[in-house]
Amino acid sequence: MTGGEIAALIAAGAFAVLVLGLCFVLFKVAGIVSELNTTIEEANKSLSTITKDADHLLIEVEGLLNKSNTTLDDVNGKLGMTDPLFQAVGDLGESVSSLNESTRNLTSHLASASKKGATVGIAKKVGSKVRG
Template identity: 50%
Template sequence: MIAHLAGIIAAIALLLLVVFISIFLVRITKTMGEVNKSLSSITNDVDALSHETEKIMANANELLKDVNGKVASIDPAFQAMGDLGQSVSDLNAATRELTAKVGKGNEKKSRFTSASKVGKAAFDVYRNRRNKNNEED
């Protein structure tokens, strides 16, 4: 009888194990079904994104070609502006040099003018004295 009782307990334990394993397998099956649906949805979304990305890349390449063409057509204008800036800089340097030369010339001229004024004043004084001396005689 104890052997029968042990057999019954073992059968019940085996039955419980089978029930729990079957519940576990059912849940795993449902989970795997959801995973398959999710993967299918993700695959479709990735395909759609891939097509959109290809379109965007094609548009970006066309835009880049257009911008490069426009930049190439604008380059001569920038070169001309650079040359104009250099010309203005050269003109400023030449003006500074001319101003410096004229300033030095004016300095010499002002010395000469001052000396001539002193000489003229001295000559006027000399002439006035001579005229006075001639009038007194």
């Protein structure tokens, strides 16, 4: 065998090793791609399930919000009906305050008239009751 034949034989052997290495790498890549496809399919199934669950949950939340809005409208309506009650209580408070002020004024006038020696009928009777 000549030197050129030996070089060709070595080159052919190296090429065969290279091809075998590439085949090994390609088989590994094919396995990884297969696993990746399986993973993507599972992810799509999971995403589909999650989407369906989220849709059902959103429908339930919408129903709950509608009921909450109805209840809130009802409560607001009932609170609106209590406004006259609070107005009446406020008016009553003002009336009691005015009555107290009038009573103080009457008592002070009767007391001062009594000190001045007033002997007028009702003023004298009320004054003696106030002094006790």
